[in-house]
Amino acid sequence: MSSSRPLSVAIIGAGPAGIYAADILTKTGLDVRIDLLERLPAPFGLVRYGVAPDHPRIKQIIVALHKVLSRGDISLVGNVDVGTDVTLEELRERYDAVIVATGADQDAPLPIPGADLPEAYGAADFVSWYDGHPDAPATWPLEAEQVAVLGVGNVALDVARILAKHVEDLLPTEIPANVVEGLRANRVTDVHVFGRRGPAQVKFTPLELRELGHVPDVDVIVYPEDFEFDEGSMEAIRSSNQTKQVVKTLTDWTLREPEELTASRRIHLHFLHRPVEILADGDGHVAGVRTERTELTGDGTVRGTGELVDTPVQAVYRAVGYFGSPMPGLPFDATGGVVPNEEGRVLDRGEVLTGVYVTGWIKRGPVGLIGSTKSDAQQTIAHLVQDAEAGLLTASAPDAGHEGLLARLEERGVRYTTWAGWELLDAYERSLGEAEGRERIKVVSRETMTAVSRQEV
Secondary structure, three states: OOOOOEEEEEEOOOOHHHHHHHHHHHHHOEEEEEEEEEEOOOOOHHHHHHHOOOOOOHHHHHHHHHHHHHOOOEEEOOOOOOOOEOHHHHHHHHEEEEEEOOOOEOOOOOOOOOOOOOOOOEEEHHHHHHOOOOOOOOOOOOOEEEEEEEOHHHHHHHHHHHHHHHHHHHHHHHHHHHHHHHHOOOOOOEEEEEEEOHHOOOOOOOOEEEEEEEEEEEEEOOOOHHHOOOHHHHHHHHHHHHHHHHHHHHHHHHHHOOOHHOOOEEEEEEEEEEEEEEOOOOOOEEEEEEEEEEOOOOOOOOEEEEEEEEEOOEEEOOOOOEOOOOOOOOEEEEOOOOEEEEEEEEEEEEEEEEEEEOOOOHHEEEOOOOOHHHHHHHHHHHHHHHHHHOOOOOOOOOOHHHHHHHHHHHHOOOOOOOHHHHHHHHHHHHHHHHEEEEEEEEOOOOHHHHHHHOOOO
């Protein structure tokens, strides 16, 4: 690195992982210039496009991220697809270091028969639709009256809740107009959520679970025969206050009398059911889900009992985790859905790829919350600083850094967006919401997002 200019760093991905990495890097004492590249016209990643619209509390994370980007010492370059608009190789030539923070944007596979039927969906795709992701379909099929959700994490709860909730109760949120229209036609009456282990092993957070019990005109139904606790379960309850709260909420629901359950829609929580097949009718459409009853083995794990249960449904959503996507020019572990790395330094066939780093879910897989993402970024940035101080980071192109990137994008006709452009789009969405007495209405069209951000309308 030349001492005559700042260290030039490109971070790919403007979600929490990328923004935290940028923020931490600005506080290291290095003289640094950071460009935050984002594939979408708007920043904030999964906080904008992965959190259900009726969870504004979680969206308050955006407030903290907004403060970081509004300082002016980090440049946002949005609506730029690395691999199409600019290659990773070009970024490596123009920047002293590149950090990849692209997260995990696909659904993890569920290899059971029937998973490829037309009404077998990935939860991530559904979430993208109801969150107004510009690359999601404009419409979503909601003809099914009975639906299965496979998985017992917060995403499964979000999917079940959005499917069961009456659209009128979503109107105060930022939910896009096309999603409101789609949900008005929703015919669902029953949503069945299946988990292969017991109540003490679910991944719900206590608050998310409690909120489920307060959805208007939606009953949560649990089944006493699904409540089994082995020594591993009891230890989990003793050692984790979160697990204790979740189990208490679930157990309280078993005590309700049938006459208390009068809602027009129901969410059924089934434990100790392992999905083994999605069943089809004679025309090749989803007709049900087959599960095997399981039993706890003593340490919190389960084994199959051989007892099969068929539940009639007309659609199935798998919510068994997220999975990363490969980037052209970057090594990729297709089994784990991550970029091979050693504490954030990217590995190519076991050797460190100098100057290229990863952070967030593309580094460690889709586990953990915001605290884990910050820890990831701190570890990765610590190694970047070590490499910079060792003189290992040097861009080779004469037009290195921010100006060189923008010149190349202009030359290629890329309609990139900026932080000032996001502020324009933010104000535009708020004005749409104000007209209807809402905080904002999210714009879905990529073209409109880009045009508003670039003052082309």
